[in-house]
Amino acid sequence: MKGQAFCLAFFWPETGTATKPSRITAMTETQSKARIQAEAAFGKTQSQFLARNRIISENDAVVQERDEKTMRLRALRMAKEAGGTATPDGMTAAYPAKD
Template sequence: MTQTHSKARQQAEIAFGHTQSDFFARGHAVEELDSITQAREEKTLRLRHARLAKEAQDIATASAGLIAKRASKS
């Protein structure tokens, strides 16, 4: 059972469909950008922790070397 609608109603339905499609497309794009941003922030945090750990290790190694050098002079 097909219903026939006026031309104005058909155009309105088509326009509404396009509006809904645009709305959902924007939502999808925002979600995608959010996930990219979150991944970038997680990677930055992981790299920051790795850099700080390496710097701490380098400082500890340098300190140990200086301590050993002072101990050998005494």
Template sequence: MTETHSKPRQQAEIAFGRTQSQFFARERALDELDAIVAARDEKTLRLREARLAKELQDSLLPPAKPSKRVKKS
């Protein structure tokens, strides 16, 4: 069953389709940005945890003895 619509109705349908396309494109772009932000936050957290673990490990080790340098005359 093929329905024929009036010309104004067809134009309205086309305009609505364009609006929907723009809306979905905007949503996809926002979803991509959210994914980028989440990945950055996860990486920052992972790096922070690694840095804190290294700082803790370094603080538990005895301090290194300063090396003696021989002065050249």
């Protein structure tokens, strides 16, 4: 076919609309069973992977919040044991506690 123009116009409808060729559409509709099973298995594996990542990120957020609260409470306890009064942000106040 060297030097000749090759026309695929017979695939397109004669109405001039830009739709998919019917021959290609028919090929995609009749997929093999193996391909359908492979795509289903891939989709299942991918959804499990995404669900696992979502759970891990939620767990990481809970752990971070717990660690921040533990550090804040530890600072308050240490300030109280040192004899100073503690403020909610974990810093000791400049004045002594009233007894």
